[in-house]
Amino acid sequence: MLGGSLLSVGYNTRMPLATYRKKRSFAKTPEPSGLEKRGAARKHPLFVVQKHDARQLHYDLRLEAEGVLKSWAVPKGPSLNPKVRRLAMKVEDHPRSYARFEGEIPEGNYGAGDVIVWDTGTYAVPDAKTARESERALMRGLKKGDAKVVLSGKKLKGGFALVRMKGRGAWLLIKERDRYASTADILKRTRSAISRRVLPRDRKK
Ligand code: MN
Numbered sequence: 001m002l003g004g005s006l007l008s009v010g011y012n013t014r015m016p017l018a019t020y021r022k023k024r025s026f027a028k029t030p031e032p033s034g035l036e037k038r039g040a041a042r043k044h045p046l047f048v049v050q051k052h053d054a055r056q057l058h059y060d061l062r063l064e065a066e067g068v069l070k071s072w073a074v075p076k077g078p079s080l081n082p083k084v085r086r087l088a089m090k091v092e093d094h095p096r097s098y099a100r101f102e103g104e105i106p107e108g109n110y111g112a113g114d115v116i117v118w119d120t121g122t123y124a125v126p127d128a129k130t131a132r133e134s135e136r137a138l139m140r141g142l143k144k145g146d147a148k149v150v151l152s153g154k155k156l157k158g159g160f161a162l163v164r165m166k167g168r169g170a171w172l173l174i175k176e177r178d179r180y181a182s183t184a185d186i187l188k189r190t191r192s193a194i195s196r197r198v199l200p201r202d203r204k205k
Helices: 005-014 018-022 096-100 131-144
Strands: 046-053 057-065 068-074 085-095 103-105 113-124 146-153 157-164 170-175
Touching (some): 018 085, 046 068, 046 146, 057 131, 068 170, 085 096, 113 131, 131 157
Antiparallel strands (some): 046 113, 057 068, 103 113, 146 157, 157 170
């Protein structure tokens, strides 16, 4: 997953989304190029969790900041149980337009497989009063290796922590103890948050 990361980091510092674009051929994949026009300013930055049936099924957590979506691949998906720590591998920034992407990345392309928007909504950082303040607080937290966000999604709600571990790109995603904490398995809800879709693998036989 992190192959070529040294090269990627070099590109990343020069231009936002350079790594994202380098990995993809937009003539061959339906994913957005990230060159779309900016939408209206929002009161809160957005978050999305995409369920991605690639070579290995995973969930992609994305948080809007600095004009892009900061992204992590969560192999086992998020949990509402504060006792459960889910590995979240940092991956390249994605364009904001990716937040509504659902579809099939064709065979032979990076991340080939089906994608749905499993959950989406907004996030805030405690004490931040504007979207900009939340984004800045998130970036400070990520730099420190310990970021807290409060999600307002359809499935995921309440506080979550992202804690950096030793080892390149490895983080833990942990539910905070609040009224949204639960031992129920949220991953049993398989439907898209923006359409009626489920992944082919989740269709009832
Ligand atoms: Mn993915």
